[in-house]
Amino acid sequence: MPPRLHRAGILLLPLVLLLAACSVGPSQRPAVAYRDAEQQVAPAPLPPGPAPVPPLGPPAQDALSWEDCTEQTGSELGTPIPADVRFSCSRLLTTLDSPEAPMRGSTRTALLKAGSGPVPLVVVGDVGGEPGTTFAARMALTLPPEVLRTFHVIGLDRRGTGESEPADCIPPEQREAIVGFDPRATDRAVLDRLTDSVRDASQQCLLNLDERLQAYDTWRTAADLEELRIELGVPKLHAIGRGEAARLLTTFAERYPESVGRMVLDGALDPQLESTRGEEAQAQGAEQVFDVFAADCASRGCPLGPDPRRAVSDLVERTRTTPLPAAGTSVPAGKVVHALLLGLQDRSDWPRLAQDLADAVRGDGTALAARVAPLVSGDPLTPARLDGDMITSCNDTTTRVPPQRSAEVAADWGGKFPLFGGVFAQRLVWCGLWPVPQQKLPVPATPGLPPIPVISTAHDVLVPALGSEHMAEQLPSGLVVRWLGAGHGAVGRSGCATAAVSRFLVDGVAPAEGMACPG
Template structure:
């Protein structure tokens, strides 16, 4: 027996040595464990980084840009009274185009507008819809408190490819007109295929004309343009306001250049937690509620020219126009143009009387008012060429969603039933990207836990950045503070005195608004 015991011990010894050697062969990834008496002590996880404090305004700009007076031109474009003491200056920023194709190279010329007597730059970035950043900055200058204009030099930025920033114009006019005017209630495969034919032709022409630059128009590179602007302005931090899609430019900027983030405000923001399909469906739902707010406002000024039930009046107008387009200046006005003009008109309540007038004329057989409202998208205006091309290209470069024809047909049918006024046109926005190359660089969601406080403004009835999605954006920021305006339209700054006051105090004095502030309509 003793000999057996020794033999077992001899066999076990190499195994023990191998086990010890394996455990001591390299550093362990497990946390160190300490013992105090018989009690095991495991160190706690390190605390998460805290949000940074509100950044100081910092030094005045050491501006290297060349500015020229553009007051007369800007005043004419605003079509609104401009105080004589208010002047506007314009400039251009030369930035690296940096397309995904390394052989592309080249530069982008970004159009800028400044207003205000302050010495600290405050940058304004808009989305893809409606006014560009330069026009938005000029219009806000008429509505912001004097202390904002005396503290800041407000600088509006036209995103690359939009406005006067070398706007993209590449789609054949016939295809552009077909896409914008397409039947908003099309829900059969043969109908969707006709739309896809126009989309295919427009996409191929733009890819050929733009060559390697086609995918250089996106949110990722728009954020790079802001960093180059900050450097040219000679300031350590970028103070900025983003509206709608411009808010995604600012959150992308904060992810890429966290050390350069100053005081930032988001006036309506897309939900970063949703994919393109769910985000677009959310917009369709909110566009319906915004139209109801528009109809209620019309009824308050009784009698409403659109009748006792504006929704029914519009529904009947669209249905009639599907088979018999309205006469218009130059070409007939289609049902698709009527719905799209209405959708874009809902964005600004100050222009709702104009929308009522255009729809009233259409109900009486005259499409002239609708044609005037849709012209910036189809043929352009004094601000630049047709807006459809650049919006379609930038949107497709920002999303990876590519729908096959059968799925497109199913979505169009479902949304037309669920969102009867606007479901079809939102479904068609998704179809426009079906044949575009997949993006090279996705738009990042906010993730930096050390960013400073950011006021995020949600508008109850916003057809393009629904309040639900904006609040979701605020919850994902390190220190997002939600302000909810119970009004209507795209964006609240300059429209709500309560919102504008909270934003002004934050920007000028660094006073962070109370969490979950609610501003009445």
């Protein structure tokens, strides 16, 4: 990532906000009414319905210092930037708030801005995906003109990722071992080698990050959003969160309900599933998306032949013992599956993905190596993504699967989901040796929030459609919008879903519950 010019501005969240966020909520006991000497129990009041869609609010009174970074951002995106589009970058100094030093310390958050509208719209993406500033820039290029005239899009690199003091702590050889690990391993002795790699990774991260290690999580990143809102000088935060980032926005809503503006969840993980069941649901969903990819490939004269699943399965099996050659590296079976997961996120990329897989079948791993390189390779300006993903994911769950269970889970999921079961089972191994966080992420439950559209994508390789629908049901003000298409995220991909989001954000018109958009 080319360097950007930034100026850090110090902002400490006032103590009164901490007290408001952490104070004891209303009593859950029924109200008691007294008449004469008799005590009678009065009926508890019904919870309030959804609040109205909040107004856009006044223009931002932005205290941040911004510098033009259009050229650098265009280089990161790898795509031509329209002449009328400009990007600006800044940094925000937020409170670190590590468990060892609550409400103390500081951490820098990298920001990007695009669009000419007066009101900020924060866009956040998956912690394991591309840096949030790059993700926001990419989304800005797909949003309707009326959105960019009404809002300026703001993206941020989440804690420990991108340029937000990246958690560059896992040794390169351990990144290679973790990402490239045999996705069909079920033997305890073999899986112990993955545990050894994870142990080395966790030890190095603890040594390098010290007290910062447990401060890189979704709970504290929600506080970063609140500090950003204050620094922008707006009464409400309007936001879009894609996939795993939906948990960031719902955590923000639970911690700071008075700050919630017009908020959209573009896919969401099931809030009721703990880590093990959630990873299993993702494995099942990814398997189903591959079947859609295979059918699509076959309909176009697939370079993988008449049976794409068999071709890819054979490729994975072959590379378990004989990795593919590629310039400066190799592509073992684990990298093949991770490259496949990355490629399935964008349906427009499926033809290229099919060709890359076909090249790999013929023995050339160059294209697959390029796809997976951002996970394992990096430098101070473009850090590897695995580190921030692993740390945040493990800090966000209290589930710890003991090593003796890892073989059972791997065998079970590998039998049910032959392409992806092993990789998602291994994500449970990632966290087995990491410190257990002090609190769980809250399940969305706050009543009285404004309507929150939740988009359910029929074929999303990272977020099962059923999970998004469960999130809409869990949220007291959730509204499900169904896109019958394929890809990770509908905003900017589905014209129908994007138009519904635009009407909600710009005009305050909430979509009808259960609205469906064609694929």
